[in-house]
Amino acid sequence: SGKTSVVVQKIRKEIPEIRDHRGVLGITFTVKASKELKRKCKKDGFNTKRSFFGTIDNFCLSEIIFTFAKRVWGGSGDSRLECIAYDELDEGLKANLPPLNDVGTVLSTNDYNQYENEFIQHYRSGFILLEAVGILANHILNNSIACQRYITARYTSLYVDEYQDSSQAQHKLFLSLLKLGLRAVAVGDVQQSIYAWRGSSPD
The missing domain is CATH 3.40.50.300 (P-loop containing nucleotide triphosphate hydrolases)
Structure with a gap:
């Protein structure tokens, strides 16, 4: 209360x-x-x-991912990144990801290394996976000195x-x-x- x-x-x-x-x-x-x-x-x-x-999610996207992803993953083919939910992905893009539309199936920071190639492929295709926003923000914050300096x-x-x-x-x-x-x-x-x-x- x-x-x-x-x-x-x-x-x-x-x-x-x-x-x-x-x-x-x-x-x-x-x-x-x-x-x-x-x-x-x-x-x-x-x-x-x-x-x-x-x-x-808005904080992670606007203040960390959209602003500093290029510092970690390099230039993107499309500088205007979108945020797309798992259900909206083409079936081919879902193949190497866990079934995130199943209740209880969620990503944690421990999963980043396993799916890093998928996340980078998404980024270079111009989008970020909604269900991965938290773990991507963690990775960028922890690996970008520029991001850390901006936040502080x-x-x-x-x-x-x-x-x-x-x-x-x-x-x-x-x-x-x-x-x-x-x-x-x-x-x-x-x-x-x-x-x-x-x-x-x-x-």
């Missing part, structure tokens, strides 16, 4: 203390929740400076709401951001965990 309100107050307390070119990360797990978090933080014309409010220069803190919905890959990403020096605040309720079928785990 009141978890999101606490996060909002923490964010609004911190932002006036940071410089105008910086901000905080406000992460949630649904578009609706991220819009609500942003609305509450901006209430009464409050200046959130260069803060990011959005879903974890741009953001001071990470605030995550509904943390019980995070997957193994998302949890590892949050820990990596914490290790980079960002202050991290996470709130959640194990009783509200409803996304175990897609790899989320309160553990």
Whole structure:
């Protein structure tokens, strides 16, 4: 009870203390929740400076993958990468991947090396696999100094709401951001965990 309100107050307390070119990360797990978090933080014309409010997938794509993939995998044939779900892939592209449309079949960071060639092929074809966003963001963040410098220069803190919905890959990403020096605040309720079928785990 009141978890999101606490996060909002923490964010609004911190932002006036940071410089105008910086901000905080406000992460949630649904578009609706991220819009609500942003609305509450901006209430009464409050200046959130260069803060990011959005879903974890949106953060991974816009701030890490789309921006820094070329630093790790080289130039792409199409600089305008798309994000495509497993169900939308041609059958030939599914052949060397696990059946990600099966309930309970999810990718973890431990799977990156096994499917790296597939992920690079996707990237060079102009798209990123939606179900792999978390593990790709982890790989890029951990292997791109430029990405690490950007994140630490741009953001001071990470605030995550509904943390019980995070997957193994998302949890590892949050820990990596914490290790980079960002202050991290996470709130959640194990009783509200409803996304175990897609790899989320309160553990």
